[in-house]
Amino acid sequence: MSFDPAITLFSCHYTSQQSCAEEGSELESLGFPQSINLVRVPCTGKLQVTTLLNAFEEGADGVYVVGCPEDGCHNVKGSARAAKRVEAVREALVELGVEAGRVEMYHLPRGLHPEFVEKGKEMDSRIRDLGPSPFNG
Amino acid sequence: MIVAERKPMAEIVEMVKDCKKVLVLACRGCVTVCSAGGEREADIIASLIRLGAKKEGKKIETITASLVRQCDREYIDEIDQWKGKYDAVVSTACGVGVNFISNLRKDTMVYPALNTTFFGGSAEQGEWTEQCAGCGDCVLHLTGGLCPVARCAKSLMNGPCGGSVDGRCEIHKDVECIWQSIHDRLASFDRSAQMEVIAPIRDWSTAGHGGPRKIVRDDLTV
Structure with missing residues (x-):
């Protein structure tokens, strides 16, 4: 049974700059999945574990974070901190018997880069395969 | 300090499965310093309790609060401000806090969110070792x-x-x-x-x- 997932993306201001290009229409034209709700943050290091959990509470079937390359974060360790928090959520999901793959961290180059769209498609495909979030039953 | 770590969430969710309202009570003492049961961790545990309940098709409301310490009578008294608003307390304090609330509030069910482990110190950021x-x-x-x-x-x-x-x-x-x-x-x-x-x-x-x-x-x- 197919379903239309709701996916929340928390993205670093720098790695998601293309989302602003042409008022967002460029991302759409590149095939960025419509299922993804993009939330831009000044730095992914600002994200707390509760930020990610709240997205699940609000109905997301999947949540992922896009931050700077680990060795090239604008704020030095912001994306590394985000990766740790994503891992904490992943472990908590497993403890609750929920698929770890519903949360993910990507480190991507800044600016307009095809990987940003590719990872969006990858996440969209993964969540469609996993099906609706067990939290939304 | 007393060093502790969070219990597996499935264990905590099982404890409160029959509750509709839970007070998740942080301690601003040792367990805040060792990042196991302070306000931030209590917020995480509360969120995971709500999610765990949702997964089972239930709804649990949570109140998150903190006490200066859970190992002194005068601070335990502050729990009374939430009287009647919860079915059980999930304490993120060490085992002392859970015992103290149980000793002093006969009509309050208290569950431990942490495994209390040892007296230790912070060897490095994110690493604690037993010393005493x-x-x-x-x-x-x-x-x-x-x-x-x-x-x-x-x-x-x-x-x-x-x-x-x-x-x-x-x-x-x-x-x-x-x-x-x-x-x-x-x-x-x-x-x-x-x-x-x-x-x-x-x-x-x-x-x-x-x-x-x-x-x-x-x-x-x-």
Whole structure:
């Protein structure tokens, strides 16, 4: 049974700059999945574990974070901190018997880069395969 | 500080499965310092309780709050402001806090969110190590300030044992042989002779083997 997932993306201001290009229409034209709700943050290091959990509470079937390359974060360790928090959520999901793959961290180059769209498609495909979030039953 | 870590969430969710409202109560003492049961961790646990309930098709409402400490009567009294608003308390304090609330609030069910582990210190950011066993009969003045009770795998009083190799303990290469370290440290103070003094058979009654311990200070009681 197919379903239309709701996916929340928390993205670093720098790695998601293309989302602003042409008022967002460029991302759409590149095939960025419509299922993804993009939330831009000044730095992914600002994200707390509760930020990610709240997205699940609000109905997301999947949540992922896009931050700077680990060795090239604008704020030095912001994306590394985000990766740790994503891992904490992943472990908590497993403890609750929920698929770890519903949360993910990507480190991507800044600016307009095809990987940003590719990872969006990858996440969209993964969540469609996993099906609706067990939290939304 | 008392060092603790969060219990597996499935265990916590199971505890509160019959509750509709839960007070997740943080402690701003030791467990805040070791990032196990402070306000931030209580928020995470509350969120995971709600999610765990949703997964089972139930709904649990949570209130998240914190006390200065959960090991003093006057702070426990603050719980009364939420009276009637919860079915149970999930305490993110150490086991002392859970016991204290249970002692003082007969009609309140309290569940532990943490496994209380040891008395320790922060070796590095995100890493804590056991330093003291609270044995009630301190020998640190004889051992260069390093505790053989807590830090020797066998709690030997006349170490090291035969399993000490190159300063490491036989239980794991990552564990230092504290008796080797005691020897080295005493030597650095020209007190190696202390190693020759045989420690007598120890009376462990002060370590809790004589039942729950209690201290009464007449100078402080009124």
